[in-house]
Amino acid sequence: MMIKDRRLSAALIAIAGCGVLMVSGCKQVLPFFVQQPPKFDQITANNLIAARQDADVLFAALSGGTGCSYGANTAQFDLVDKDLSALVVEAASLPNNSFTTNGATVLQKGFDRFRAAARSKNPACLPPGLAQDKKTSFDGAATNLLTYENAKPKG
Amino acid sequence: MSVNVNAVAAQVLAAMQGKVPGLSGAQAKAMETAAGVLAKSLADIEAYHLAGELTDDQATDLVSSAADDALTTLITVAGTAALDLKGAVTAGLMTLVQVALSASGLGWAGPVIQSVIAAITMTGGGSPTK
Numbered sequence: 668m669m670i671k672d673r674r675l676s677a678a679l680i681a682i683a684g685c686g687v688l689m690v691s692g693c694k695q696v697l698p699f700f701v702q703q704p705p706k707f708d709q710i711t712a713n714n715l716i717a718a719r720q721d722a723d724v725l726f727a728a729l730s731g732g733t734g735c736s737y738g739a740n741t742a743q744f745d746l747v748d749k750d751l752s753a754l755v756v757e758a759a760s761l762p763n764n765s766f767t768t769n770g771a772t773v774l775q776k777g778f779d780r781f782r783a784a785a786r787s788k789n790p791a792c793l794p795p796g797l798a799q800d801k802k803t804s805f806d807g808a809a810t811n812l813l814t815y816e817n818a819k820p821k822g
Numbered sequence: 823m824s825v826n827v828n829a830v831a832a833q834v835l836a837a838m839q840g841k842v843p844g845l846s847g848a849q850a851k852a853m854e855t856a857a858g859v860l861a862k863s864l865a866d867i868e869a870y871h872l873a874g875e876l877t878d879d880q881a882t883d884l885v886s887s888a889a890d891d892a893l894t895t896l897i898t899v900a901g902t903a904a905l906d907l908k909g910a911v912t913a914g915l916m917t918l919v920q921v922a923l924s925a926s927g928l929g930w931a932g933p934v935i936q937s938v939i940a941a942i943t944m945t946g947g948g949s950p951t952k
Contacts, residue, residue, distance in 0.1 A: 797866055
């Protein structure tokens with residue numbers, strides 16, 4: 668009986684507290700407790716498409732017989748880096764967008780590690796099979812990020 | 823070392839569904855594909871490493887790069903499925919990596935990928951799509 672009374676008291680206090688919150692402005696208090704889902708962002712989608720396209724050009728060059736060294740492709744490496752940096756900056760600028768921000772950051776980090784391996788191998792080329800593997804995994808990761816972006820509510 | 827990518831992917835998926843239950847068909851497919859791609863990448867890196875075409879540092883960079891791409895996919899799956907980022911991704915990547923490493927013979931890369939996992943646990947959670 669005693670326990671029941673305590674539970675009843677706690678429930679009444681909670682209800683009373685809610686009433687006070689509503690009167691004092693729930694709209695200002697609630698966002699601290701309930702995060703809104705992130706919205707679709709066209710710039711993020713465009714950045715992802717650009718990164719994937721520019722990376723495809725790079726991986727094709729790295730897989731080719733001639734001109735496959737890091738030194739021959741620094742401009743294309745820079746271009747993909749620029750795309751990924753723009754993607755991370757845009758994602759981080761949006762509210763409640765930490766999944767995309769994390770994903771973009773990790774994608775960029777993975778590209779940087781690949782670049783380090785290619786640079787270290789210069790003037791020789793990375794084995795073409797490994798450039799192909801990177802193309803497959805990078806494409807897959809970027810496509811999944813894009814799919815995730817497209818699944819977000821529009822507007 | 824030859825790797826049966828399909829077998830690895832199926833094994834990873836089965837293990838991950840225990841760790842990260844309730845995945846939709848599309849989410850499970852994305853994980854399965856990422857697992858297969860990671861296993862093939864690790865096996866290829868190990869083959870070139872053993873053949874002397876990659877130094878230890880180059881192989882380490884490439885392993886980390888491949889793990890990061892798989893991690894990106896896991897993050898999007900966690901987001902789409904409205905899962906906890908740290909819990910789902912850490913459990914998912916640990917499972918994926920354990921199976922892929924043992925299948926590819928790339929046991930030495932375990933600590934490298936552990937550092938990838940440790941990095942994501944520091945980047946915080948977030949608000950999923952749904």
